[in-house]
Amino acid sequence: MDSKQDAGKIRLGISVGDLNGIGCEVALKTFEDNRMLDFCTPVIFASNKTISHQKQTLGIQISFNGVPHAAKAIDGKINVVNIWKETPKSEFGQATEEGGTYAIRSLRAAVGSLKAGDIDVLVTAPINKNNIQAADFNFPGHTDFLAQELEGESLMFMVSNSLRIGLLTDHIAVKDVANAITTKLVKDKIMTMMNSLKVDFGLRKPKIAMLGINPHSGDNGTIGQEDDKILKPAIAQLFDQGNLVYGPYSADSFFGSNTHQNFDAILAAYHDQGLIPFKTLSFGQGVNYTAGLSKVRTSPDHGTAYEIAGQGKADPRSFKEAVFAAIQIYRNREEHKELTKNPLKKQKQRK
Known part of the structure; x- marks a missing residue:
């Protein structure tokens, strides 16, 4: 399917990372600025209850649209795909097993939508490399998991x-x-x-x-x-x-x-x-x-920052840069495909 409903609009998936860290906070703060919706259509993989709890706790002023599937995302809105119905226990600043479990559930759902073409790019919020370890998830971090799921070096x-x-x-x-x-x-x-x-x-x-x-x-x-x-x-x-x-x-x-x-x-x-x-x-x-893969994935350059989690102090600049980078890389890839298919266009650009 063509996941872009209007020309230039990119569906940007977001995995929420560790719910006890600052992942949700920096993601929601990024899109608290409505101008960001001019660049992409954000699709957050979590649940309505989880995002409501996070924004109320952190005092973030946003509204969002709950959807059952990324393909139903609406342009001009912050979309939340309901991956779970229960309400995870909130323990800001703590590395809990439950925090790792929901981080991986969000990541798996987001990567599934990325592979299916329901989202165009993925931005991952920070995870804790210890509490994500499980019988069905034995990776030291995002990169190794993505290398397995998305073909490439x-x-x-x-x-x-x-x-x-x-x-x-x-x-x-x-x-x-x-x-x-x-x-x-x-x-x-x-x-x-x-x-x-x-x-x-x-x-x-x-x-x-x-x-x-x-x-x-x-x-x-x-x-x-x-x-x-x-x-x-x-x-x-x-x-x-x-x-x-x-x-x-x-x-x-x-x-x-x-x-x-x-x-x-x-x-x-x-x-x-x-x-x-x-x-x-x-x-x-x-x-x-994560370069070299069939799909575009970026993330901020920081970790879960448990020491300030839940306090509303997290700086969203790096997450916002990750959003812009994902969009630009996606566009560059699309332009490269077009130039590869049409070498005459490439020659005209060089003149």
Whole structure:
């Protein structure tokens, strides 16, 4: 079905995350501004009772439209798909088993609608990686689950207006990082990033920097062999094939020297190597984007923030940026499809 009822209007699904965190709060605050409805049709996967409780507790002034299915969403309104009828117990600030259960119910329903085409893009509110674990859900986070559900090679890609950082390895222990990195993994992740920069961000000839695994990128083998034996050969092979990929760069001085400004994106070897500089430079304005999949999914760059949950203090800026990013990436993908089908149009645009 064509999920966009008018030209340019995109159906944007929202999974609510942990109900005891700030997920609902930042989502509802985002659409408290009615102008946001000019950009998309929001579809929240929860229940009327749950959203009513959240908005009353937090003092958020919105109205919404309850629907039985995402396909029934109405443009110009905030839509809530009723996934459950019961009222979950509210324990703001607490990591409870029930909180994890409803987070996964919302996520599964949203992903199902995304796969069916009833929504166009998905924005996920934060979950707690501990309380989501269950017999039928054994994933360290959103990214791994989405990689299973939506075909493609996933890449955790942190993006803002001025910085893009992808992760070679993401949610694994530091002690396991070196053993997890192979030449194939490096090449696959770089090419996933390269394709995303072209298709999702509209860059014709992207430049990518790879950060080293070891301090000083191994100092020519003095501090570990992985950079010389794994990263350098993979980068050289990709460069010889016409890809603008450079490195490995020593991570300790890369951002402080502003070297990152010379590249369209950076691939970090492990989670904190990439996330620390990203959140230092872009926190509150960054977006976590899962690149490489058949559908568009974004999320804010923060977690459940239990320490302020239920107090009305949460800042919705990052969630709003995630909404805008999802819309723009979707439009870029649609434009790329059109240009691919009609190369003459592409040639005219270049003139």
